[in-house]
Amino acid sequence: MQSSNVRRKHFWQARDWTDWLFSILLLLGAAGVYANYQSLMDGYEVFFLASSVVGFSLLGWFWSPIRSLIAGVAALSLSAIALYAGDLSLMQQKFLLKFLISSQSAVMWMNVLLILATLIYWLALFRKSAFTGKLATFLTWSAVVMGLTGLMVRWYESYLIAPDIGHIPLSNLYEVFILFCLITSMMYLYYEARYQTRQLGGLVMLVVSAAVGFILWYTFDRQANTIQPLVPALQSYWMKIHVPANFIGYGAFSLAAMVAAAYLLVDRGWGQKLLPAKALLDDLMYRSISVGFIFFTIATILGAMWAAEAWGSYWSWDAKETWALIVWLNYAAWLHLRLVKGLRGNLLAWWALIGLIVTSFAFLGVNMFLSGLHSYGTL
Amino acid sequence: MYFSKKLYELLSSMRFAVSVLTVVSIASIIGTVLKQNEPYNNYLIQFGPYWFDFFKMLGMYDIYHSAWFLLILLFLVTSTSLCVYRQTPQILKDMRQYREHLNEKSLRQFTHQKSLAYSISTAQAQAKLSDVLQQHDYRWRQETHADGSVMLAAKTGNYQKLGYIFTHVAIIIICIGGLMDGNVPLKIQELLGDKVVETRDIPVSQVSEKSKLSVRNLSFRANLTLPEGSRADVAFERVRDGYMVQQLPFTLALEDFRIEHYPTGQPKSFESDLVIMDPELKQPLKQTIKVNHPLTYKGITIYQSDFQDGGTDLQLNAWDLTGARNQPVKLAGKIFQQTQVGEGQGALQIEFDDFKKFNVLNLSKDIKAKPRNVGPSMIFKVRDSAGQAKEYLNYMQPLNLDGQFYFVSGMRATAQEEYKYLRIPADENMTLNSFMLLRAALFDERQHEQIAHRLVSRLLPEAHRDAQTTQKFESSVVQLLKQFTQGGYSSVARLIESSVPEAQREQVAKTYIKIINVAAQEAYQMALQQHPEVQANKSLEDKFLLDSLNSISDLFFYGTPFYLSLTNYEHHEASGLQLTRSPGKNLVYLGSILLVMGIFAMMYIRERRVWLLFKADAKQVLLAMSANRKNHDFDQDYEQLLQRCKLALRSEK
């Protein structure tokens, strides 16, 4: 009847052979893990493994660069594992490990690449050079590959120290800052591809660079990069989902704040020719805050469920919990104003920007200035 | 009537909700800045009596359970409920409607509308456009208007509106669940005077019925410290500066408590082997719980929350620090118990407060070094007959500080202070023997003259050894030793300040220190000969001597006339358990699920309405679109639909 280009494709129809190939590879990988480590896995772990196949499939279908990312990270991580061959001391002896893909080095590469990417985004902005812009995007992607590899390898290294010390690297400030850099960069890359907003790169990557600065300080001044065993309260499956969900929230809010900054600049007539139009910025800000809000809600709920199991109460008004609530209320108010009152423009942009301060306080300030049950990542 | 309507409008308005939420936020922030539920004495010290009472009245020390905070939450529930009550009928009505009666005039008012002409028959056009609508997941209703025109009123994303109901009902459910589990019922009973908080530290049997909570208590969160081998059928709920006794519907016993450690000494897991005894059970229920793995029985969940000492037995050596005794007295102690030493006015009471089997410390100044386990420690207080107490923290084993081993004891007068540390050098055998031998020998005034006599040959140049000078020298050495053994270096310094002109003080100080050093050596050698039974270093190295003299000097600030060293112990632990009954939890979880579903619906279901008005007299269709959220994607959707409709109308078949 109608030509096919008019037909709106439905979910399953939209899958092409690359989608299926990707999923089959994921499935094979998971099957390999299962075959090798079945005896060490409990029900939860099998469930997590299976869900990760589904989850990553959906992610890869939804946004195709994820596939190359996963393939790259898998290749690098597996090489690192092969090079280690079960002996942590090889970290200092094998060239590739020492300088490229031991977790320390990979994270350092991520740091360097992120800073470089930030600089080049700015350069591209002022030179209005498309090529330079592409270079910046490429660098950001490379940083993400290195950072993710760093986390994966760190996970493995922790088991090499001692099997009972091994744990997923999401347990202290150092590790979650890496996660923050990765998530914020990736979210930005997604919007960049979808909305052609390379001009925003410089601004957004400022937050990421600030986080990199923190990682560097934390590494060199505090030696926070050493792998520490988990205290009993953290030995829980909830950590694996609660922490990433939280950081998707933080990342999205940070992204929104930087978009808001761009909005305010354009609104004042600065960089109008360089930056995207206000309407687009406004939309981006909204999208980013809604994604953040959903994940933050989920994260808080997961946190409550975890707290119920670990501390005996789903809500103890501990400082971190309370500040999570404040952050949540802050963005709930933002969304109300926009959705219910139909408010747009300046005020919301300022609000989103100042929201970053509230968010950072919940994220860092609480650890620095307040004490409570959540004092695992004290500064 | 008018008033209640106004009140209803106010309470259900968003402005009111936002104000309430702002107050909640501010109160919450205060609660995170001001430490909650500290001992009231701390607040008293922090704020002084006037402000202490004022803040106490405001409930600042437990904001989240204060009456006004709960009241605000209640307001929040009311306001949100009224809002839902007010909005829901309209929303449900909206969800059912297609608004197929809209006419051309009103459609023309829309921001997104356009007329499309077509050449195919109207029936064909209707069929094709219905197809397009179908592909875009629209549902529609068809209606022929009075003027003969045909209306296709369509909509999609109907459930977005449910999002509002879901989120707001979720908030209400969560708040109700939370209020149930907060101590609202208790609060009410307290206000009515039925319940009174107990603040005295007395045995459970003496607690009055008014401070006891029955087995039927709907919700509670109580704590229980259970030593190994003991049992209990009550737990303690902390309320402000006191507690309530919660009766349990079973008896709980602890068979064993275990801590496992990582090689670095950090704790790896805490586990308790619990036994639940209940007449309703055929056999006692045995289960091991640990952090993150609680046990639920009869609606009460038992958590491993922390651990404590359960009355460890200590064997101690008490070393006299004042006289000439060089041997310790054996002493037995038990954590949470007391012993008396001495009698009458000078009697001292030792209160053993805590024992730790593991202490993970980073002793080196280099922060890169890893913390290590330095072995057991104990905390005790020494109270004099006037009731004044000092607190001590003693490590059992000598600690390695900058390459040398020392016995370390921390002392402080109040809990707010940092410990000040006394370090006593350990000898070759890692004991206190050598130091104590030296100290006792120096403190034995009967020996001072003999020591002085021995020094003559070592320090006095031969040319000056006439009777008079020797006599003078000896008496000044005796004088110096007396000063040193009565007040340490500071006393010697005072001696110098009072008797030596300023210009010569430095020179004299050097000489005095030299004399004390050599005297100490001599005293030590003499003591070794007199006490062959003491196992001690055969000679004193310079560093050891220096450290010893320093710590002898520090002893005068140590605050007790004896040093307690731990020689052996039998560890008894107690498990810290938390027992909760929280019927609101399921409500909170239900609300949480609703909340997430609702937010998803509100943000990710795109609600759209489309009207296609086929004119009766012309080959023209008016397309109009609206949405209750007009974002960027609304424009896109409109453009897309418009293009597809145009394409569909153009195609022949």
Ligand code: HEM
């Ligand atoms: C603490 C939580 C919340 C409270 C106390 C609250 C309260 C309210 C109140 C009082 C109104 C106004 C009703 C009226 O004008 O009569 C309202 C409207 C609304 N709220 Fe909330 N709300 C909360 C959370 C949320 C959340 C999380 C969302 C989702 C993002 C949300 C979305 C909305 C929407 C969309 C409306 C307008 C409904 C409509 O007119 O279609 N609310 N809320």
